[in-house]
Amino acid sequence: MRIKCIVAYDGTLFHGWQIQPNVRSVQEEIQKALKNITGENIVIHSSGRTDAHVHAHNQVFHFDSDKNLPEKQWQRALNHFLPADIYIKDSCFVNEDFHSRYSVKEKEYHYILSTNTYSPFDRHYIYQYPYGKLDLKIMQEAAQIFIGEHDFASYCVYDQYGNTIRTLYDFIISEEDGVFTFVLKGNGFRRYMVRHIVGGVIQVGAHRKSIAFLQDLLDSKGAKKCLFKAEPEGLYLEHVYYEED
Structure with a gap:
């Protein structure tokens, strides 16, 4: 069974x-x-x-x-x-035709970041951003460029045999009391894809990079690579959805 x-x-x-x-x-x-x-x-x-x-x-x-x-x-x-x-x-x-990987319809990841004073109790569960404040509004604007079907080769690790085309259904960023939550929903994610996307958006929120810079990376389809990768401790696989859900 x-x-x-x-x-x-x-x-x-x-x-x-x-x-x-x-x-x-x-x-x-x-x-x-x-x-x-x-x-x-x-x-x-x-x-x-x-x-x-x-x-x-x-x-x-x-x-x-x-x-x-x-x-x-x-x-x-x-x-x-x-x-x-x-x-x-x-x-x-x-049923025997169910497969945890191949039957997936949608995945949801959450990324948690804090701009508050460092807490040793949160160090394994929240990325404690050490570089000051982030601009929520411009990060929300940057998130919109990733929604839809794209070749995410610039935002993930891939090999020559891997398909890097994915559809991002939603990308929501919110903030409460200095804690930012990034919610990404899509039909699938390649290795490091969430962390590279969030890492790039953080650079925009810090006013170090522009939205146009992220768009140029996305449009290059792997010819240019995002070198910013958010730390792993803030990332959570939140939900996996199947047809019966």
């Missing part, structure tokens, strides 16, 4: 989602828990990878198992074996 899970994790002590040699990953911790439950060598499939120190409120993964457990028992069993920085929020049975 195929089981779909929604998982939240604190990315601080992880080297990202994907299993890599000699470093701690979210995928490895979950697969170890599944081994304890089922005795099977299960490989889980996520909606996409997150990088080192990036967090998730609602990441999605699925796996197949011959173990016969009630669908909600998978949540309880996994949480029993998982470390405290990973928590399974839900588990359910899905």
Whole structure:
């Protein structure tokens, strides 16, 4: 049977989602828990990878198992074996044609930035911007150039085989008491894409770069690269949406 899970994790002590040699990953911790439950060598499939120190409120993964457990028992069993920085929020049975990555219709990322006085308690969860104030209005204007279908090659890491055309449905920036929230919704995101877009918009908000500069990068379709990348600790995979949602 195929089981779909929604998982939240604190990315601080992880080297990202994907299993890599000699470093701690979210995928490895979950697969170890599944081994304890089922005795099977299960490989889980996520909606996409997150990088080192990036967090998730609602990441999605699925796996197949011959173990016969009630669908909600998978949540309880996994949480029993998982470390405290990973928590399974839900588990359910899905059809065999469901795939956590290929069935995705929309993803939503949030990026959190503070211009307030530095707090050691927030250092792993908010990018604490050390260079003064940011211009919210001009950042909101800059965000508009990214909405729609574009070739985002200038704003992501890619190889010659990768498709860098994506559609950004919405890009909302708000501020409350010195804390800025960047919300990006799209049909998919390439590696570092959110962090490069946010990094570029921050430069505009600091009046170091113009909106025209960001537009020129976007129009170059990879011929010119955005060299600004927001720090990972402020980034959260917020939601993954499927047809049934």
